[in-house]
Amino acid sequence: MSHHPAPSGSALTTRNPPSRPPRRTPRHPLPAQAVRLGWDDGWQQTLDRLADDRAALGDPTGDRAEVARVTRVDKGACEVLLTDAHTGSTARWAPRLTRAAGEDPAATPAAGDWVVIEPSDLDGAAWALTDVLPRRTAVQRLGVSGTSHTQVLAANADVVAVVAGMVPDLDLGRVERLLALAWSSGARPAVVLTKADLHPDPAAALGLVAASAAGCDLLAVSAPLDRGLEPLRAWLADGATVALLGASGVGKSTLLNALLGDDVMATRALGAEGKGRHTTVTRELHLAPGGGAVLDTPGLRSVGLSGEEDLAEVFADVADLADDCRFADCSHTVEPGCAVLEAVATGVLPRRRLDSWRDLQREAAFQARRTDARLQAAWTSELKSRTKAYRARPDKRR
Ligand SMILES: Nc1nc2c(ncn2[C@@H]2O[C@H](COP(=O)(O)OP(=O)(O)OP(=O)(O)O)[C@@H](O)[C@H]2O)c(=O)[nH]1
Ligand SMILES: [Mg+2]
Ligand SMILES: [Zn+2]
Known part of the structure; x- marks a missing residue:
């Protein structure tokens, strides 16, 4: 006789069905179309975590939830490809997504995103987009x-x-x-x-x-x-x-x-x-x-750096040269013993490249400072309103 454990659909569980399955993760046996779309075990784990988080918050994903990939973003809706379909569907933003995107713009779906969608009508023809899976890139x-x-x-x-x-x-x-x-x-x-x-x-x-x-x-x-x-x-x-x-x-x-x-x-x-x-x-x-x-993507006219970019990769040659400057904080403008200026003088480094690096660095630093200033301003006003609230507390009044 085999000693296989009883299958999960045994008589006992049939007579006493649990009111709901323990986990409400949308199930995906990695169909070929899903793999073609880029779905893999890593994404499945990300989805499982998201479903666990939502369950823990008392807002579990629905039984008929599916994952899909965003092919295009329109106003208030996305075109998506489901992992078992070859034609696109439209998914409108669910209220919870609108809320999330209001709090954090990064939660706004973008082309290429993996998202959770749920049928928003009985015959399953219309979809509501509820979550954006955390991005890999x-x-x-x-x-x-x-x-x-x-x-x-x-x-x-x-x-x-x-x-x-x-x-x-x-x-x-x-x-x-x-x-x-x-x-x-x-x-x-x-x-x-x-x-x-x-x-x-x-x-x-x-x-x-x-x-x-x-x-x-x-x-x-x-x-x-x-x-x-x-x-x-x-x-x-x-x-x-x-x-x-x-x-x-x-x-x-x-x-x-x-x-x-x-x-x-x-x-x-x-x-x-x-x-x-x-x-x-x-x-x-x-x-x-x-x-x-x-x-x-549409042609990019102007592309502003956000300040989070690391220019060391794009300007690896300049960064290498800068390692040889006499002063560690060399600005590569007037310093004696500047290996970068030396390389420009001898034609090893094109002048254009040094200028381009300077421009982009200046811009990235400016944006980083702006972001800092914004954070600083937000923090200051937060502190102010907290102080106000504290002052207004009845137990502080005489
Ligand atoms: N000879 C030649 N022409 C090309 C090549 N690639 C694109 N073109 C032509 O360049 C023109 C612009 O190509 P598009 O593919 O529309 O350019 P795009 O980058 O998509 O432009 P936007 O959509 O405006 O951002 C078209 O007339 C193309 O035929 C190429 O490798 N060789
Ligand atoms: Mg084009
Ligand atoms: Zn230098």
């Missing part, structure tokens, strides 16, 4: 129009590809700025130089970015000729999410279409080379046919 920029919040451009990307065109001109300063974002996202940074077919010497263009892209994968590609896309295809085949960041017109959507083998995103019409035209206007995640996903 996030590309963030300073919120527009001087707001204090940062904005998430891409959530849970495994690779953040900074895309730049070799022609008409390679904007190195912008590559460095975007690389600062890519490095601080927590994802693997890459630099993709497009339009190699239009450049007389693509190798020379690669050489120009080599220092900035130290420690990153650096590719030269031509989407129309399908050249140089192999590393991107290999990442996707591994199930990775690749986010594309870059200025308008550099060829992000063209790259997406080439990787997906289908014209899923509109690209700028040939000859429509006018400035300031943005062809892509929303951030969108697209599932690749062989697995993995590509997150296309």
Whole structure:
């Protein structure tokens, strides 16, 4: 006789069913579609923790809750892909999400996020988005129009590809700025130089970015000729999410279409080379046919650093040189024995690169101070209102 324990559906439990299952985590046996979307055991654990937290707060996730991945964010709603479906669904923000996002802007869903959704009507055709799972990686920029919040451009990307065109001109300063974002996202940074077919010497263009892209994968590609896309295809085949960041017109959507083998995103019409035209206007995640996903973004005009970026990775060569300066707090401007200035003088370090590093550092430091000032101001007013409340307490009155 076998000594297997009684199956859980034994007579006893059938006669005395527990009023509710001990755990109310949405169950996911990792169907193929889920894995293609990027779901894994780590995400399952994150989901389990979230469900436990909600249960502990007396606000458990519903029995019919599901996880889904956000492909696009609209006002008050998201387009999502469920882990067992091939077509998208719309999920409106549940009141608890609206509340959470009001308290913490980081709780606002972004393209690439994993979220919990629940049916919001009886036939299960409409969904309500209740939670955003904590992100593994996030590309963030300073919120527009001087707001204090940062904005998430891409959530849970495994690779953040900074895309730049070799022609008409390679904007190195912008590559460095975007690389600062890519490095601080927590994802693997890459630099993709497009339009190699239009450049007389693509190798020379690669050489120009080599220092900035130290420690990153650096590719030269031509989407129309399908050249140089192999590393991107290999990442996707591994199930990775690749986010594309870059200025308008550099060829992000063209790259997406080439990787997906289908014209899923509109690209700028040939000859429509006018400035300031943005062809892509929303951030969108697209599932690749062989697995993995590509997150296309609208061209970035201005990208403000939030002050949390670590520029040491993007300017590793400058940081290395600075180690050899005579003074530990050398500002690399006028000091004797400055190894950085010496390298500029001898042509080892391009002047442009030192200037770019200075500009970005100044900006990051300024933003970090601003954030500090904001925190300081918030704290001061908090203290004031506390003092007021204390003074107003009846037992303090005479
Ligand atoms: N010759 C050549 N043209 C390219 C390449 N990549 C993109 N293009 C062209 O560049 C133009 C702009 O491409 P898009 O893919 O629309 O650029 P985008 O980065 O998505 O632009 P936004 O959506 O505005 O941010 C289109 O006319 C493309 O055909 C390339 O590798 N070689
Ligand atoms: Mg585009
Ligand atoms: Zn120095």
